[in-house]
Amino acid sequence: MRKFTLLALTAALTVTSAHAQTLKWDAYKGTTLRVLLNQHPWTTAMQDHFAEFEKLTGIRLVTETYPEAQFRQKVLVELSTGGQNLDAFMLSPGQEGQLYAKSGWVEDMAGYVNSKTKTAGNWGSSDFYPSVVNSTKYAGIMTGVPIQTETTMLFYRKDLFQKYGVAVPKTLAQLEAAAKTLNRKDGVAGIALRGKGASATSQFAPYMYAVGSSWLKDGQANFTDPKFVKAMTYYTNLLRNYGPQAAVTMSWPEVTNLFAQGKVAMFTDASLFRSIVDDPKSSSVAGKVGFAAVPGRKPTVTTWALAISKGSSKKDAAWLFTQWATNRQNQLRVLLKDVPAVRRSVWNDRAFKAQDKNPEWTQAHLSQLAGATPLWNPPVSQVGEVRDALGQAIVGILQGGNVNDLLKRANDSTNTILSKER
Structure with missing residues (x-):
């Protein structure tokens, strides 16, 4: 070779x-x-x-x-x-x-x-x-x-999917059903996703696009759009109902580490993390990992x-x-x-x-x-500030706060940031 x-x-x-x-x-x-x-x-x-x-x-x-x-x-x-x-x-x-x-x-x-x-x-x-x-x-x-x-991708445990007769999910409904079926089976959480503030926003994006929403509309924040609220509710409910404990502390190192330790049935994140979760040197589940297009089929690049x-x-x-x-x-x-x-x-x-x-x-x-969107971040100049505003809402929701109230606050904060860019 x-x-x-x-x-x-x-x-x-x-x-x-x-x-x-x-x-x-x-x-x-x-x-x-x-x-x-x-x-x-x-x-x-x-x-x-x-x-x-x-x-x-x-x-x-x-x-x-x-x-x-x-x-x-x-x-x-x-x-x-x-x-x-x-x-x-x-x-x-x-x-x-x-x-x-x-x-x-x-x-x-x-x-x-x-x-x-x-x-x-x-x-x-x-x-x-x-x-x-x-x-x-x-x-x-x-x-x-x-x-x-890199693109967003679904990583999953082939052995657990086979053992419990779970099909590889292609839709958001199928993803939730798989997480529910596998949760607490063989001591694993059904799914892991980022929940740590700003770091979660980029991996939330495919879920937002899958339900037909967007970061902005007519140059203003779109976080109060009913479809955006639906996507955020879905994303945070997955973590609250079928995810590991302390989801608000999880960015990509924590997510990939939990999966590599055999404590999670699946996760969605950047495709390059194959090098972590399917390497025998760093993963106890190497050789058992499956890879598939992100459910909802709206990946980011x-x-x-x-x-x-x-x-x-x-x-x-x-x-x-x-x-x-x-x-x-x-x-x-x-x-x-x-x-x-x-x-x-x-x-x-x-x-x-x-x-x-x-x-x-x-x-x-x-x-x-071919079909991936490059807008994994809000298309604004002050990306960090907007991610922080939305990230605070994500943390608050995971901790039990009201989805609509927290997204309204993030929406208002983002529009203030955008007004300074003009």
């Missing part, structure tokens, strides 16, 4: 050589680029290959990698003060895209992607999943080029991208790095390291198919990309 993978990468390197014939990769030889990176699996998979870019282009990369909270704060501070010393950086469009686009802090990558002179002819922009590309667009600006993606600072004086050199980092060869590399790729072609590559450890997961993940 290793030999085959190396052959595939050698072939991909030939593609890179072909790129070099159609694009002057050494046009900015001697340039130094400063790149800020999140401490992320994509970064881990790619950083040992950065020397290849330097050899190809003669450009020196100065990379800085930080844990996510510190990374986000550092990028925000640098961009808000002009961004002249920052050339390229990782970006989570669903978190910062609207703010950065409206503030004029990032380059519109569409101009680079569509350029016949700045972009290698066989770079292949059409190879990217459209839903993933759309997830980078805010305020009419393509804020970055995608580098990895989350993306990390590479962006270019509007204040940089080296934008074209930064674009060389961006298109190199997102070419087919490097997308295959990260996929072979279990980082979900954003190019369609690499999922069909023989090297990946030869080492695909769980085709069921691959099918569930890929089947959702």
